[in-house]
Amino acid sequence: MNKRYLVFLAVLASLALTMSSCLFDSEDSALSSWLSDQGMPDTYKVQTLSIGDLTPLSAEVFLDSTPRGANDRALFGQSANIQHDMVLDFGFDSLLLSTLKNADSAASFLFFRLLPSLYKSQYFPKDSFPLEEDLAVTVSWKLDRSKKSSFLEDIMEITDKDWYKSLSKWKPDASVDTTYSISIGKKDSTLTLVMPHALIDSIRKDVSLCRLQLRLSAPDAKRVYRFYGPNYVYKPQFRITTLSDTLFMYRNLAPFRVADAIKSNEECSDCQVLHGGVFDSMVVEFPSEPIMKGLADFYGDEFPYTVGDGDDVRQAVVLAQMTFPRDDSKGFSELGHPIQVVVGSFVDSLDKEIRRMEEYKVNRKGVVENGHPNMVFYEGDSLTLQVTFGMRNFINKASDGRTFKMMMRLGYPVLQDKDSSYTNYITSKGDTSYVFFSQFDYARYDFTEIMKKPATLKLWLASKRGDE
Amino acid sequence: MKKLFGIILCFVAFSSASMIGLDALGEEQTLGGMASMAGRGYAGSAKTGEAEGISLMNPARIAFDTKVVFNVNFLMEFLSIEHSNTYYSTNSITIPSFNLSFPMGNYGALGLSLWQRYSSTLDVEADDSSSVINAKMKYQSSVYEVVPSYAVRVPYLRNFSLGGSAHFVMGNTERSLSLGPDNSGVSKKDYWATNNSKITDYVDGTWEVKNHPAYYSFALQYRGRQSSYYFSYTTPHTLENKLNYNFRFSEIDTLAPTKYTREIDVPMTLATGMNFRFKKRNNVMLDLQWRSWDDDVENIGRSFDMDQFTDTQNDILLAAGFQRDGSPLFYDKYWDRITYRCGGWYKGWYVENAHELGGSIGAGFPLGHKGTTVDLAIQGGKRFVDDGHSWEETFIGLRLGLMGIGNWGSTAR
Numbered sequence: 004m005n006k007r008y009l010v011f012l013a014v015l016a017s018l019a020l021t022m023s024s025c026l027f028d029s030e031d032s033a034l035s036s037w038l039s040d041q042g043m044p045d046t047y048k049v050q051t052l053s054i055g056d057l058t059p060l061s062a063e064v065f066l067d068s069t070p071r072g073a074n075d076r077a078l079f080g081q082s083a084n085i086q087h088d089m090v091l092d093f094g095f096d097s098l099l100l101s102t103l104k105n106a107d108s109a110a111s112f113l114f115f116r117l118l119p120s121l122y123k124s125q126y127f128p129k130d131s132f133p134l135e136e137d138l139a140v141t142v143s144w145k146l147d148r149s150k151k152s153s154f155l156e157d158i159m160e161i162t163d164k165d166w167y168k169s170l171s172k173w174k175p176d177a178s179v180d181t182t183y184s185i186s187i188g189k190k191d192s193t194l195t196l197v198m199p200h201a202l203i204d205s206i207r208k209d210v211s212l213c214r215l216q217l218r219l220s221a222p223d224a225k226r227v228y229r230f231y232g233p234n235y236v237y238k239p240q241f242r243i244t245t246l247s248d249t250l251f252m253y254r255n256l257a258p259f260r261v262a263d264a265i266k267s268n269e270e271c272s273d274c275q276v277l278h279g280g281v282f283d284s285m286v287v288e289f290p291s292e293p294i295m296k297g298l299a300d301f302y303g304d305e306f307p308y309t310v311g312d313g314d315d316v317r318q319a320v321v322l323a324q325m326t327f328p329r330d331d332s333k334g335f336s337e338l339g340h341p342i343q344v345v346v347g348s349f350v351d352s353l354d355k356e357i358r359r360m361e362e363y364k365v366n367r368k369g370v371v372e373n374g375h376p377n378m379v380f381y382e383g384d385s386l387t388l389q390v391t392f393g394m395r396n397f398i399n400k401a402s403d404g405r406t407f408k409m410m411m412r413l414g415y416p417v418l419q420d421k422d423s424s425y426t427n428y429i430t431s432k433g434d435t436s437y438v439f440f441s442q443f444d445y446a447r448y449d450f451t452e453i454m455k456k457p458a459t460l461k462l463w464l465a466s467k468r469g470d471e
Numbered sequence: 472m473k474k475l476f477g478i479i480l481c482f483v484a485f486s487s488a489s490m491i492g493l494d495a496l497g498e499e500q501t502l503g504g505m506a507s508m509a510g511r512g513y514a515g516s517a518k519t520g521e522a523e524g525i526s527l528m529n530p531a532r533i534a535f536d537t538k539v540v541f542n543v544n545f546l547m548e549f550l551s552i553e554h555s556n557t558y559y560s561t562n563s564i565t566i567p568s569f570n571l572s573f574p575m576g577n578y579g580a581l582g583l584s585l586w587q588r589y590s591s592t593l594d595v596e597a598d599d600s601s602s603v604i605n606a607k608m609k610y611q612s613s614v615y616e617v618v619p620s621y622a623v624r625v626p627y628l629r630n631f632s633l634g635g636s637a638h639f640v641m642g643n644t645e646r647s648l649s650l651g652p653d654n655s656g657v658s659k660k661d662y663w664a665t666n667n668s669k670i671t672d673y674v675d676g677t678w679e680v681k682n683h684p685a686y687y688s689f690a691l692q693y694r695g696r697q698s699s700y701y702f703s704y705t706t707p708h709t710l711e712n713k714l715n716y717n718f719r720f721s722e723i724d725t726l727a728p729t730k731y732t733r734e735i736d737v738p739m740t741l742a743t744g745m746n747f748r749f750k751k752r753n754n755v756m757l758d759l760q761w762r763s764w765d766d767d768v769e770n771i772g773r774s775f776d777m778d779q780f781t782d783t784q785n786d787i788l789l790a791a792g793f794q795r796d797g798s799p800l801f802y803d804k805y806w807d808r809i810t811y812r813c814g815g816w817y818k819g820w821y822v823e824n825a826h827e828l829g830g831s832i833g834a835g836f837p838l839g840h841k842g843t844t845v846d847l848a849i850q851g852g853k854r855f856v857d858d859g860h861s862w863e864e865t866f867i868g869l870r871l872g873l874m875g876i877g878n879w880g881s882t883a884r
Contacts, residue, residue, distance in 0.1 A: 035597065037490065037554050037862060038608065042776030045597050045606040046653035047672075049665050314729040319718035321652070322664040351727060366663040392724075399726040463664045465652070465718070467672060469776030 047465040049321065054297035054460045057325075059287045060406060062275045062454040066267050066283040070170040072163055073263040076118055076442075077232040077239055080224035083335050083447030085278050086266040087227050088220040090170055091258035093241055094155040095206065095213040099254060103207035106245035106252075111198040111206075113219075114255075115230035116237040121442045122190040122229075126418055128339055134187040134226070141220040142199055143178030148211040158214050163260060170264050173218065177201060194228065203243065217241070217258075222268065226337070227280075227445050233258050275450040277413050279342060280443030284412040285450060291397075291406050294460065298398065302468065306401065313402030318466040322364060323394035324376075325409065326459045329386040331379055333449040340416035341374075341381035342444055347410040348393020351400055358410060359392050367423040374420040379413070379448050381420060386453075394462065413448060416440040487561040488548060488592040489864055491856060492822045494646070494770040495781035496710075496735065497591030497612055501788060501818065503527045503584060504567030506544050506872030510833015510848035511792030512814020514756040517692065517699045518746040518794070522842065522876045525570040525582045527618065528742045528760060529701045531634030531692035533572045533580040534622035538842065541571045542874040554862040563592055579623030582636070589614040591644075605669070607649040614678050614710070615642040622690075632692045637685040638705075642678040644712060646771050647671055672774045673725075676714035681734060683708065688740075697748045705740035716773060733769040738762050744790075752796040756814075760788040764821055782823035790816040801840045810835035812848070820854070827854045829866075835874075842876030 038045070070090065079089035091113075103109055121127055151157070179199035187194060196219075206213060231237040239261065244253040265281055277285055295306040308315035336342065346361040363377065370376075376387035390409050397407045419438045430436050489498040502508050508515060508526070516526040524540035526532045544567050551560045567587050574580040591612040598605055622634030650672070652665035680686055686708035692701040712735065715728035744758035764783035772779040792814025798807045812833040819826055829852025836845045847870070854864040 036557070037552060037559070038595075040554075040862075041494065042778060043608065043648065044650060044775045047650045047670050049652045049654050049657050049661075051657050051661050312730050314727040316716050316718050316726050316729045319670060319720075319726060321668050321670065364664065368663065369660075395726065463657075463661065465650075465670050467718070467774040 042469060050301075050464045050466065052297060052301050052462045052464060054294055054462070056457045057289050057293055057460055058457045059454050060290050062285055062287045062450065064275050064277065064283060064285045066265075066278075066281065068171070068265055068267065070167040070262040070264040071282075072167070073261045074232040074234045076229055077115065077261045078227050078229045078263055079219045080221050080227035081268070082224075082227045082280075082337060082445035083278055084268045084270075084276075085281055085445065085447075086220065086222045086268055087445075088218055088264040088266070090173075090216060090218045090262045090264055091239060091241070092158075092166065092260045092262075093215040093217065093256055093258050094158060095215065095256070096155070097210055097212055099243070099256075100207070100210045100213060102245060102252065102254075103203075103243065104210050106207070106247045109203045109207055109243060109245045110200070111203040111244075112242045113196045113198060113217075114240040114242060115194045115196075115228070117187065117190065117192055117194065118229040118231055118442075119191055124440070124442070126338065126340065126416075126437075126440050128337075132188060132190065134185060134228075136185050136225045138183045138185045138221055139180065139223050140183060140196070141178055141180050141218075141222075142202065143173075143175035143218045143220070144202055144205075145174075145176050145216040146205055147214040147216075148209055150211050152212075154212040155214070159259060166260065167262055170216075170262055173264070175218065177205065194230070198241075206243075215241075218264070222266075229442070232261050271451075273451075275454050277411070277448045277450065279336075279413040279446035279448075281445075282412070284347075284410050286408055286410050287454065289407040289409075289458075289460075291401055291404070294397075294407060295401060297460075302466070306398075307404075309402045313400075315399050315401065317468065318398070318464050320391055320395040320398060320462055321465050322389065322463040323391045324387050324389045324461050326376075326385050326387045326461070327453050328456045328458075329379065329384050330452060331381070331448075333452075334380060334447060336380045336444055336446040338416055338440070338442075338444045338446075339380075340418060340440060340444065341378040341420050342416050342446055342448075343375070343414035343439070344377050344379060344386060344388060344411050345414040346377070346388045346390060348390050348396070349408045349410070350392055350396040361389050361392055363389055363425065364391075365423050365425050370423045370425075371421055375417065375425065378417055378420065380446070394460070413444075413446060414439075416442070416444045487550065487594065488563040488565065488590060489550065489854065489866070490552065490593060491820060491825050491854060491864065492768070492781055493591045493593060493610055494772060494777060495768040495822065496589040496614065497610075499589050499821070500546075500565075500567040500587055501816075503570065503586045504544050504546050504565075504870065505542065505570070506833065506846035506848045506870040507542075507812070507835060507874070509850055509868070509870045510812035510814070510831055510835075510846060511756065511794050512790045512816045512829070512831050513788065514744065514758045514790035514792035514814050514816070515746060515754070515794065516703075516742070516758055517701045517744040518754060518756055519692070519694045519699050520796070522874075524874070525572045525584055525620065527568075527584060527586060527636075528688070528705075528740075528758075529634070529690045529692060529703050529744070530582065530620040530636040530688055531622045531632040531690035531701060531703070533574065533582050533620070534624045534632035534634060534692070535694055536572055536574045536580055539571075539573050539877040540874060541569075541877075542846075542872050543569050544873075545871040546868055547871075548866055548868040551865045552862060553865070565590065565592070577624075579621055582618075582620040582622070584616070584618040584620070586616045586618055587613050587642075588616050591646075605651040607647070609645070609647040612644040612646070613642045614640060616640055620688075622692075630694050632694070634690045634692065636688045638680075638688065639685045640678055640680045640710060644674065644676040644678070644714065644771065646674040648673075648774070668720075671719040673717045673719045674714055674771055674774075676712050679711050679713075681709040681711040686737075699746045699748075701742075701744055703740075703742045705742075707739040708737050710735040710737055712771075714771065731773070733771070735768050736766045738764055752798070754794045754796070756790075756792050756794070758788070758790040762786040762821070768821065783821050784819060784823040784825075786821040787819040788816060789818075790814060797835060797837060801837075808837050810844075810846075816852075822856070824857045825854060826856075828852050831868075833870075844872075844874040844876065846870075846872035846874060848872075
């Protein structure tokens with residue numbers, strides 16, 4: 004019974020399929036003309052709109068001065084009015100301390116190995132060596148002691164984050180000002196700094212387990228010196244030498260972590276200055292009215308859109324870019340390469356405003372001809388930054404009366420300014436082509452005058468508005 | 472924009488049902504698209520029997536049933552659209568309804584249906600490698616109704632029954648138009664900015680009845696020795712479709728949607744029908760449904776040049792059918808136990824100038840001795856639309872209904 008039924012059903016189904024394939028010849032144009040009759044589009048029409056004379060309402064610079072990890076690249080010195088202090092964290096065991104206490108005399112040194120990825124790079128300025136200066140350094144330290152056997156383990160359990168935070172309130176037990184005559188001729192040299200006697204004397208005072216936090220500050224240095232951090236084999240070393248009777252001994256200790264504590268020595272508090280290599284950022288705020296007026300004139304609709312819930316989805320920004328005038332003359336760059344300007348903007352997410360980094364879409368043809376438009380220390384007199392996400396969100400939510408805000412900061416040095424790939428890549432020969440230098444340029448760029456001048460916004464728009 | 476359609480070289484449709492009223496309510500699945508009803512041209516809501524099951528237009532009918540009936544219905548439809556002497560064919564598969572009826576003797580009968588009443592289905596992709604066109608269009612909208620019903624035979628007037636049902640409306644709407652850029656209006660040096668930038672005009676939403684949990688149907692049925700009649704009334708109601716309109720760049724990169732609720736005033740429905748039985752197992756039947764639309768239906772619209780309203784007309788279903796019931800005796804020949812059906816219908820859609828003419832043949836194949844039946848209907852017809860653009864849809868539908876019949880709750884006398 005079931006078989007008979009199934010056969011019957013199969014015959015019917017195949018009959019229906021055969022009939023449909025015979026009867027229903029298909030031509031694509033029928034569907035497309037039907038869709039067209041329904042007013043449905045097959046593309047969105049791109050329109051461009053430029054809105055000029057956008058003078059920023061405000062531009063505010065924020066410097067995150069919280070100390071940060073320097074375990075890969077340890078550094079100290081000063082560049083572009085930003086002082087970089089190196090803080091090293093050491094632990095001393097009781098065997099070493101008792102040797103020290105019993106010794107007739109002792110001394111201490113710090114050894115640093117120059118960072119070859121910077122100094123040996125072909126992209127490091129060739130005429131920089133030898134690095135010479137009389138370097139005034141303030142050596143300060145904190146010593147903590149305990150007889151508890153787990154003292155050193157307890158210290159190592161202090162998270163890096165907590166340690167960095169504690170360094171913001173640095174109150175040393177002692178400090179000594181000293182001057183080192185620096186002369187580094189070779190790119191793979193080791194820098195040796197003799198530590199003040201007061202330091203080793205205070206360490207050897209007691210045999211209790213001891214933690215040393217050592218800070219090097221050189222606010223007047225000519226440059227920032229960069230070395231291998233403790234994550235490398237050639238890590239910084241704290242060498243202690245002892246002399247007892249005629250027995251000379253030394254021991255090398257590596258810090259278990261290193262931090263970079265930064266301090267701004269900028270004198271102009273009203274200036275809009277961005278620095279390279281540190282996470283300072285500038286938030287630029289533009290008024291809503293000229294942008295809304297530009298859109299209203301363009302579409303002939305009311306902007307901002309206040310109908311219903313006021314979320315404007317009548318059009319969308321496919322791409323937006325803001326062009327600022329540019330003057331590099333007040334800037335300072337260590338390495339002499341153009342530096343990318345990284346952009347973020349403020350968008351709504353789950354009813355909160357969050358900062359979102361912008362994507363950069365490359366105008367390949369334009370870049371090959373004129374270089375990337377988002378660089379400073381480069382030929383030309385303008386800086387063009389893409390703010391697509393921010394502008395998309397701003398127009399969507401403008402009914403609440405908000406202003407348009409964007410964030411910028413200095414990024415990595417650009418080695419191939421006219422390479423449209425905008426990322427390091429492997430060439431057909433198997434070599435790596437570096438578009439960016441992997442080291443920061445501790446540069447300084449003054450936007451004060453630029454932010455007083457009008458910028459121009461260019462929008463690529465897709466609209467839901469019909470043709471009619 | 473219209474010109475660009477002319478140069479589309481490749482248009483792939485993944486599936487599509489009728490495209491009439493796509494942006495409005497979509498296609499209505501008449502009477503739950505039941506294979507047994509479809510086989511006799513949607514006529515026969517007045518027909519009574521021991522296991523006729525639910526009629527969505529006539530909730531009073533199940534009072535005369537004596538057996539529990541469960542059925543599920545499938546539809547496979549092949550569609551050809553003729554427009555300006557060109558054809559486009561597509562197909563779709565849907566499950567228009569599930570139905571369960573549970574007679575309780577003197578206590579009446581309960582029923583429960585899940586009915587996909589309206590649906591818009593379209594999934595097409597336009598691709599032209601020689602130009603920038605790369606568009607995807609998708610409609611996936613369903614207005615579902617959960618319909619509990621109750622019917623009881625009138626005391627003392629046992630040939631009459633009264634029934635009522637509540638239609639709880641739910642469902643979702645999705646319209647997604649993914650489009651590539653048309654740079655013809657901008658300078659060549661600005662083309663780079665929109666390369667590979669697809670944008671989706673995306674609308675989604677939900678359905679419910681405004682201000683009420685449901686809308687309601689009431690019916691009166693008369694069962695005579697040979698003739699049966701019914702009359703039903705369905706309350707007018709307003710459907711609320713809460714929509715979010717958006718522009719999407721990807722599923723996680725969207726604008727804040729703007730919200731809008733479209734309201735569709737659905738008028739009352741009047742339905743009547745009769746069934747005349749002769750020579751024991753032969754039935755002829757005639758049904759009429761009528762809705763008089765006062766207002767146009769607001770479309771999802773609001774994008775590009777799409778119309779904001781769909782004009783309506785008086786919506787009517789005129790159905791006539793014949794059914795020869797299969798022998799209930801399991802020892803009869805199998806061919807004699809099969810139920811045979813045929814019918815035809817005329818349907819004026821709610822969409823102005825849209826008319827449908829169709830015919831069908833069907834059969835109910837009993838499986839085993841316990842009353843399980845497979846209903847099959849093959850139907851075909853045409854939908855004509857004369858809205859100034861004159862286009863037609865020719866359809867062939869294959870409907871399959873699985874019906875389980877049981878004697879739960881009945882005791883041997």
